[in-house]
Amino acid sequence: xxxxxxxxxxxxPESTGRRNAQGIRIDPEVEARHEPxxxxxxxxxxxxxxxxxxxxxxxxxxxxxxxxxxVGPTEDDDRARITLVVEETxxxxxxxxxxxxxxxxxxxxxxxxxxxxxxxxxLVKVNATRPDRVAAVADMYGGKTVxxxxxxxxxxxxxxxxxxxxxxxxxxxxxxxxxxxxxxxALARGTEDTAGVAPNQAAQRVEQTNQPHTAPSDDD
Amino acid sequence: MSERATxxxxxxxxxxxxxxxxxxxxxxxxxxxxxxxxxxxAVVRALETAGVEYAFGVQGGAIMPVxxxxxxxxxxHVTMAHEQGASHAADAYGIVSGEPGVxxxxxxxxxxxxxxxxxxxxxxxxPMIALTGQVPTELVGNDxxxxxxxxxxxxxxxxxxTFSSDxxxxxxxxxxxxxxxAEGRPGPTLVDLxxxxxxxxxxxxxxxxxxxxxxxxxxRADPTIVAEAARRIERAQKPIMxxxxxxxxxxxxxxxRAFATEHEIPVVTTMPGIGSFxxxxxxxxxxxxxxxxxxxNMAITHCDAMIAVxxxxxxRLTGGxxxxxxxxxxxxxxxxxxxISKNVHAEYPLVGDAATVVTQLAEAVExxxxxxxxxxQCQQWKSEYSMAYDxxxxxxxxxxxxxxxxxxxxxxxxxxxxxxxxxxxxxxQYWTYTEPRTWVSSHGLGTMGYGLPAAxxxxxxxxxxxxxxxxxxxGSFLMTMQELAVxxxxxxxxxxxxxxxxxxGMVRQWxxxxxxxxxxxxxxxxxxxxxxxxxxxxxxxxxxxxxxxVADTIQEAVAYDGPSVIDVxxxxxxxxxxxVPSGGDNxxxxxxxxxx
Numbered sequence: 050x051x052x053x054x055x056x057x058x059x060x061x062p063e064s065t066g067r068r069n070a071q072g073i074r075i076d077p078e079v080e081a082r083h084e085p086x087x088x089x090x091x092x093x094x095x096x097x098x099x100x101x102x103x104x105x106x107x108x109x110x111x112x113x114x115x116x117x118x119x120v121g122p123t124e125d126d127d128r129a130r131i132t133l134v135v136e137e138t139x140x141x142x143x144x145x146x147x148x149x150x151x152x153x154x155x156x157x158x159x160x161x162x163x164x165x166x167x168x169x170x171x172l173v174k175v176n177a178t179r180p181d182r183v184a185a186v187a188d189m190y191g192g193k194t195v196x197x198x199x200x201x202x203x204x205x206x207x208x209x210x211x212x213x214x215x216x217x218x219x220x221x222x223x224x225x226x227x228x229x230x231x232x233x234x235a236l237a238r239g240t241e242d243t244a245g246v247a248p249n250q251a252a253q254r255v256e257q258t259n260q261p262h263t264a265p266s267d268d269d
Numbered sequence: 270m271s272e273r274a275t276x277x278x279x280x281x282x283x284x285x286x287x288x289x290x291x292x293x294x295x296x297x298x299x300x301x302x303x304x305x306x307x308x309x310x311a312v313v314r315a316l317e318t319a320g321v322e323y324a325f326g327v328q329g330g331a332i333m334p335v336x337x338x339x340x341x342x343x344x345x346h347v348t349m350a351h352e353q354g355a356s357h358a359a360d361a362y363g364i365v366s367g368e369p370g371v372x373x374x375x376x377x378x379x380x381x382x383x384x385x386x387x388x389x390x391x392x393x394x395x396p397m398i399a400l401t402g403q404v405p406t407e408l409v410g411n412d413x414x415x416x417x418x419x420x421x422x423x424x425x426x427x428x429x430x431t432f433s434s435d436x437x438x439x440x441x442x443x444x445x446x447x448x449x450x451a452e453g454r455p456g457p458t459l460v461d462l463x464x465x466x467x468x469x470x471x472x473x474x475x476x477x478x479x480x481x482x483x484x485x486x487x488x489r490a491d492p493t494i495v496a497e498a499a500r501r502i503e504r505a506q507k508p509i510m511x512x513x514x515x516x517x518x519x520x521x522x523x524x525x526r527a528f529a530t531e532h533e534i535p536v537v538t539t540m541p542g543i544g545s546f547x548x549x550x551x552x553x554x555x556x557x558x559x560x561x562x563x564x565x566n567m568a569i570t571h572c573d574a575m576i577a578v579x580x581x582x583x584x585r586l587t588g589g590x591x592x593x594x595x596x597x598x599x600x601x602x603x604x605x606x607x608x609i610s611k612n613v614h615a616e617y618p619l620v621g622d623a624a625t626v627v628t629q630l631a632e633a634v635e636x637x638x639x640x641x642x643x644x645x646q647c648q649q650w651k652s653e654y655s656m657a658y659d660x661x662x663x664x665x666x667x668x669x670x671x672x673x674x675x676x677x678x679x680x681x682x683x684x685x686x687x688x689x690x691x692x693x694x695x696x697x698q699y700w701t702y703t704e705p706r707t708w709v710s711s712h713g714l715g716t717m718g719y720g721l722p723a724a725x726x727x728x729x730x731x732x733x734x735x736x737x738x739x740x741x742x743x744g745s746f747l748m749t750m751q752e753l754a755v756x757x758x759x760x761x762x763x764x765x766x767x768x769x770x771x772x773x774g775m776v777r778q779w780x781x782x783x784x785x786x787x788x789x790x791x792x793x794x795x796x797x798x799x800x801x802x803x804x805x806x807x808x809x810x811x812x813x814x815x816x817x818x819v820a821d822t823i824q825e826a827v828a829y830d831g832p833s834v835i836d837v838x839x840x841x842x843x844x845x846x847x848x849v850p851s852g853g854d855n856x857x858x859x860x861x862x863x864x865x
Contacts, residue, residue, distance in 0.1 A: 052849065053563065053654060053655070053657060053846060053860040053861070054652075054653055054654065054655060054657070055653040055654040056858065057864050058857035058858065058859060058864055059858075061567075061856055062856075064570045064571050064592075064595050064596050064856055065595065065596050065855070066595040066596035067591055067592070067595045068590055068591050068593060068594075068595055068614070069591065069614070070591065071590075071614065072582070072587075072593070072612050072613035072614045073614035074595070074596075074597070074598070074614065074616075075543065095483065098432075098792075099420065099424075099432070102421070102424065103424060104568060106424050106425055110425050126690070140610060140614075143610065144607065144611060147606050147607035147609075147611075148449070148607050150606070150607070151431045151607055153428075153481060153484055153604070154450065154483060155483065159713060160754070172805045183572050206500065250377075267368075
């Protein structure tokens with residue numbers, strides 16, 4: 050090829066320093082690693098058609114690893130709350146929040162503290178040859194029998210993911226016929242807003258108030 | 270230097286004139302405003318209120334009511350040959366004018382044909398609004414004739430889109446789309462218009478375009494971080510500025526230029542950032558990245574502080590992330606917080622409008638970095654890796670020579686549009702850009718066929734004395750050349766230079782480098798005679814085979830007052846260098862095939 054001067058690539062001076070896969074500059078000796086962690090993100094959105102599709106579409110096209118997504122109305126008729134559980138690295142979680150904020154119908158986005166109240170609901174349908182024993186196990190987990198037939202019993206359980214997991218394990222002795230579980234829904238503790246004001250204001254408010262609130266229950 | 274300083278400012282004056290004009294025309298149209306009677310009239314009124322001068326589109330069943338309302342409007346509609354052409358023309362109009370370009374299409378195939386242009390605008394953050402017809406609401410969801418879920422299809426490639434279901438608010442929806450396309454980080458927006466909504470009676474005048482309350486753009490960066498960044502710049506020994514497309518979109522070229530020259534900081538641009546800094550300036554290191562100059566890539570690889578403005582660190586710029594500017598701390602100015610630390614971690618994130626934040630930085634930096642040695646190093650790289658090529662008389666014409674000849678034959682303010690491929694890279698490398706908004710190309714999406722429809726949009730947005738030159742390749746030109754019919758119909762003064770090597774040249778280059786020269790489907794065994802094809806369309810056709818024809822033919826084509834096409838038969842073996850292999854280290858660029 051024609052006339053570009055200069056040394057070949059391998060003869061050129063090497064630069065010092067490196068970046069990791071997340072583009073963060075690192076000391077070659079101690080490479081910064083980012084392990085994925087699971088976290089809850091609460092998103093307040095305009096209550097209008099298409100928002101859930103915008104949010105889920107965002108997650109699929111950016112390949113964010115989503116664990117669960119729940120949505121429901123709030124105290125304000127014009128607003129809905131979406132609760133997302135994601136498992137991502139710190140830079141990934143940061144991107145999730147920023148990309149969500151970019152969606153026009155999104156009002157507020159907030160990552161919840163680890164002590165936030167988190168609940169799931171499960172309906173477990175088991176074989177009920179011994180209804181009394183089913184009721185006893187349901188009782189242990191604060192569950193409620195919502196349907197009973199000569200052959201089956203369906204129990205409703207709410208609580209943190211781990212509690213539901215262990216309840217299901219306990220029920221398995223009867224023979225589980227079907228399970229239906231919701232994703233996680235969550236609210237911040239105490240006077241803290243979950244995601245109701247502008248995100249930066251929310252952050253300030255947390256620092257300012259920092260009031261004591263009810264202790265995390267056994268469920269968490 | 271002082272000449273160039275003034276050459277940046279006329280842009281703003283021009284903007285002002287344009288604003289005044291639009292205000293006048295808006296005032297005029299509202300003075301003899303006919304009352305709004307239908308949803309379609311509300312749509313058109315919203316466009317008039319927003320100051321729209323041109324709209325690009327193609328008629329069709331579901332959009333007919335809107336076209337009917339356009340019939341009485343001062344907005345000039347340009348009928349394109351294909352909806353893809355309409356979306357590219359609107360996109361280019363937006364780049365050159367700074368105001369959202371408007372495109373229209375009917376439902377179904379009309380809307381899906383817009384998709385490529387919308388995706389293109391989305392990747393490049395170009396302000397654009399697309400208005401699509403839709404089947405009547407009662408038929409929506411029934412797989413009606415020419416029905417497509419347009420908002421569904423375009424959700425991932427628009428900044429915002431709306432299915433407009435109420436004739437009383439359809440005008441406001443269009444106004445909102447307009448405001449959203451233009452404000453903050455620009456982008457394409459879409460409003461889907463069901464036929465019953467546009468036909469329905471309403472007397473609601475649309476409100477002034479405004480963004481929804483949930484849309485909040487931060488203008489000024491956090492002063493604490495600005496101060497920290499300023500200290501970092503002051504103690505930098507090897508600083509560079511990296512200017513991206515956001516500098517041009519945010520009209521911050523003058524501020525960046527002033528900052529770089531005051532503190533004598535070498536400037537590298539991204540491909541969308543071309544024109545943000547005059548390439549004939551001593552501090553200019555020109556474009557970096559896969560096909561960037563060797564000196565730009567050396568500067569990026571060895572700098573210790575990078576002031577990156579309005580760039581999203583695309584992989585074609587960075588190469589492998591782990592080797593990108595490995596020793597540099599990054600000061601990242603961007604209006605979109607999601608771009609901060611998306612691809613490259615920013616030590617100093619500055620979220621805000623580019624012009625505002627660079628001004629904040631300029632006020633905060635008290636003394637220039639001491640970088641005399643670094644500047645000398647940069648100059649040395651410039652001579653070491655100078656962009657050069659040879660022109661043996663017995664070989665076919667070199668494409669680089671043609672690009673330089675086109676540059677020479679036109680003024681500094683000439684606008685260049687391109688398709689995508691080797692010709693696009695030569696147009697980046699061998700044209701000396703000095704003005705913002707004179708480089709119009711498809712960067713992020715890399716859409717072949719972008720050049721000609723973009724030239725049409727650019728022509729209508731440009732000043733009369735600005736030449737519009739479209740550099741195309743044979744493969745790329747064949748994808749949208751039907752738009753020549755539009756250029757002729759509208760008598761647009763455009764010069765198309767087709768760099769014809771009878772190959773999908775960039776693919777051929779990659780096949781040579783990475784697929785053992787197996788030219789699978791990249792070779793055109795036969796190409797039309799583009800000069801004759803131009804004549805058939807009613808344009809002027811020219812052909813270049815030899816060096817001695819280049820200057821005269823180009824001069825004649827540029828002088829011709831109307832569309833002309835030059836079929837330039839270039840060296841079919843010419844390849845684009847320097848080249849950083851995909852995902853490679855920017856400092857390890859190849860200067861020829863042997864080095865890959």
